Amino acid sequence: MFEKKKDLWKNCFILLFLLNSLLFSKQYRGVLRRDTVFSGRVVIKGDLIVKEGVVLRILPGTICYFINEEKKDFTIKKRVKDTEVDFGFGRRATLIVKGELIAEGEGNNTVEFRKIPEEEGRYYWGGIVFVKNSKGVLRHVEIKDALIGVAGLDSSKVNLELSKIKHCGIGMMLLDDTRVNLSGVNITNSSTSGIELYGNSKVMVEGSIFEENLGKAVVLNDFSYVFLRNSRIIGNKVGVAVYDVAKIDMKDNIFKDNEITSIGITKEVPEGDYTWSGVLNLDHDVVIPEGKTLIIEPGTVIYFSTRSVRDSKVLKLSGGERVEVGFRGLVDIVIKGDIWAVGEEKKPIVFTAKSKEKGYWGGIIFVGRSLKSKLKNVVIRKARVAIYTWDASSPLIENTKVVENYMGVVACENSVPILKFCKILKNVYGIASYDYASPSLRMSYLGSSSKVGFGTRGSSSPYLFKNEIKNNEVGIGVFEHSSPKIEKNSIKGNKYGIIALDQTKPSIYENVFVRNESGINLNDYVDAILLKNRFILNELALKYEVTSNVKMVDNFFKDNVKDEEIHGGKVVTTSGILKENELWRGEVELKGDVLVPSGITLYIEDAEVYFPDISDYDLDIARVISGKKEIITNPGLCEIIVEGKVIIKNSK
CATH class of the missing domain: 3.80.20 (24 nucleotide stem-loop, u2 snrnp hairpin iv. U2 a'; Chain A)
Known part of the structure; x- marks a missing residue:
């Protein structure tokens, strides 16, 4: 019993010592606008930004503690595959390097980046984020308990040597044209991946260890490249995973005790059982x-x-x-x-x-x-x-x-x-996808199909990325509950660029539609997202039914014969509650109150809407005003009551 109490007092003394040392530490927040040197114990509250042209130098033995206080709304939004990621990391304190970071420890006197001692749990702070054309040299460094240990964005360049990244959500994440050299680095116990690459990022890895990461040790996407030599990949769920047109070259590595050694890597010329020539x-x-x-x-x-x-x-x-x-x-x-x-x-x-x-x-x-x-x-x-x-x-x-x-x-x-x-x-038909298939078509030419270039149905979810889809009767046909992702394609000279119907959910991002008779045609009950597409010189750029749910953000229209055309359902509600989106055109004579409920859109286009002197159907809508429940509609008078959305064009 005495020994247990002794250990308890010892631990309390150590914690009090650390907390006391934090009180007398140098504290930083906001923006470093001139060259700065860190030594001893440093507390970073919220985000700390190293401005362009500024050098932050960290001396051996320095411990940088991160506290999620006084965090400002600083965001760095980047698109990673189909997800927008904020590398400002929300409320997590983050070191953001726009200039240069030089953190050089020594063998037994490392530089540490970590959470404050009394905080529990992983991913307490955000991580170290290199942006723009920033540079980093990290030698004999330890990074612990961050959401992402090191993130490299834009055209940043980082050298990481003889260092450890452990207990992070993701050890390293690299995007865009980032260039990184890893030498003698241990990335261990990540909750997802040791290192993830996207875009045109490139990494040279020498003599490093990727161990006991719960997901993949090394993940390559898009056009990224890794050279992996004399390294150990041990005890991960997956050793190396290569997707898209990414490439990895490997030499003299050890793979041991991984559940899956590799994904997407095929040995050149396997041993065969049958040979044709x-x-x-x-x-x-x-x-x-x-x-x-x-x-x-x-x-x-x-x-x-x-x-x-x-x-x-x-x-x-x-x-x-x-x-x-x-x-x-x-x-x-x-x-x-x-x-x-x-x-x-x-x-x-x-x-x-x-x-x-x-x-x-x-x-x-x-x-x-x-x-x-x-x-x-x-x-x-x-x-x-x-x-x-x-x-x-x-x-x-x-x-x-x-x-x-x-x-x-x-x-x-x-x-x-x-x-x-x-x-x-x-x-006749270029590609067809159905029954939960998920094919991907990338950087390819899909053309001159006499019926459909790419057809998808039956709950399939194909991915089309950076293709040229040209001169087809139908470029892409989306049918029967399918949910394709259509991104950064050139869709040109088709009779119909994209047709979607039958309760489908297409995601249509950053495509260019040129000289199609119809760019996009969305029929009944389609749930579509149209983001940053460009429509140029089409006969009709976009056509959709009012019963469709279409979310449009930052699309661009130029020199089309007609930019947009809306077609209506057969129902016109002259009194009562709208059950689905409606389009009113021409003369519409209301009989009583009409409610447009939340989630429903009423389009009134080229219309003359007539209200009766006395309403045949009243809706009593109440709200609490100054603590009292009051009817806010007018009994006996005909009204359009909007909880959802009304879009009115050229109407009286």
């Missing part, structure tokens, strides 16, 4: 079994008969029923295992029907997970469905031409094919 003629189905790999060498040409002499019966469970995969009577390649068809720019791999035969061959059908499957520098012609993905399959398809097929790509049953730098043109 030269010129082949196929007149029957080919099935690659689970666990086996088909390798097709560069320059190989496969000619398919348009009639199969032997069909393979492959059954899958779909919607509770067993269905046959493949096309009866046509020649298919069915991939239960994997396919590695990687051609060269001047020696592509070609899949096509025999020139003298009319009609189509079947297609390449993925029915397994296909985690190692890749098609690159490939041409696929004259197929019923060139690429057909099922069963959560996720083949990677790059620099591939999908030309003159009935359907280019069909993704269904939770599959997630990734297509980038592809040309998908002159097909």
Whole structure:
């Protein structure tokens, strides 16, 4: 008992000593406008901003404590994928570097950035944020308990050596054109990721450790790049994850005790069970079994008969029923295992029907997970469905031409094919997505489809990013409860750029619509977000039904024949409560009170609205005024009562 009391008094004494030392520490807040040196114990209250051209130097042994007091509304909003992130971190105290930060500790005399001792829990303070063209040198530094240990934005440059980042939400997050060198850095016990990269950010990692991060150790997105050498990736949920067109080069690393070693990394040229080369003629189905790999060498040409002499019966469970995969009577390649068809720019791999035969061959059908499957520098012609993905399959398809097929790509049953730098043109239907599939099409050309370029339905959620969608009957068709994300595409010369209907939820961000007969056409009960799109030289830029819920922010219209056209439902409520959005045009004679409830919009356009002398239907709307409940409407008089929204144009 005496020993326990002794330890308790000892801990109390240490805490009192730390609190006493904080009282006599130097305290900073606001903006550093001249070169400054930190030493000893420093307290940062709220945000501290190192102004452009200013150098903050931190000497060995310095401890910087962050207190979430006197925090101002300083925001740094950046778009990360589909989410807007505020790197001002709300009420969390943050060190924001616009100039230069030099924090140089020594082996046993480090520089620490941490929360104050009496505060509990992780992510107490925001982190260190480098913005604009700022610079940072951090050597023998420890960063603890921040929301994001180090964030690099814009074109900042940071060297981090012989340091530790631990117990943070995210160890490091890098955006835009940030450049970072890590040498001898330990990033451990992050709640999500050790380091996340977006945009064109680049990191050189040497002799570092990523250990026991609860999510991914290293995550690459967009166009980012990592060189990882002589490092240890140990005990993370995922070692390395590579998405989009990001790239990682690795040499002499140790991966140990991670639940998943890597995502999105395929070894160049796997060991294969079947190899095709030269010129082949196929007149029957080919099935690659689970666990086996088909390798097709560069320059190989496969000619398919348009009639199969032997069909393979492959059954899958779909919607509770067993269905046959493949096309009866046509020649298919069915991939239960994997396919590695990687051609060269001047020696592509070609899949096509025999020139003298009319009609189509079947297609390449993925029915397994296909985690190692890749098609690159490939041409696929004259197929019923060139690429057909099922069963959560996720083949990677790059620099591939999908030309003159009935359907280019069909993704269904939770599959997630990734297509980038592809040309998908002159097909009847370019791409179709349904049944919870989530395909992505990036930096590709999708054109000259005689019906639909990209069609989505059945609760699928595809992602279209930075594509050229041109000269299709319908560029993008959104049907049946699907929710595509359509971002930064050039949508040009189509009859209909985007058509959406059937209770869909498209998110349409930062696209350019040029010379389409109709840019965007939103029909009944569509829930759409239109953000920062540009509409130029279209016949009709935007058409939507009043029953749609359309949120529009910062869209730009120029030189269109007509910018906007609203179509109304068949219902005009002349007395009572509106049940859905309505459009009133022409002469409208009211009979009694009309209530526009919250969440409903009434459009009155080119209309003359007549009110009767005496209302046939009164609504008594009460409010508490000066502590008393009073009726604020006028009994006997006809009124339009608005709780939602009314938009009036050219009306009386």
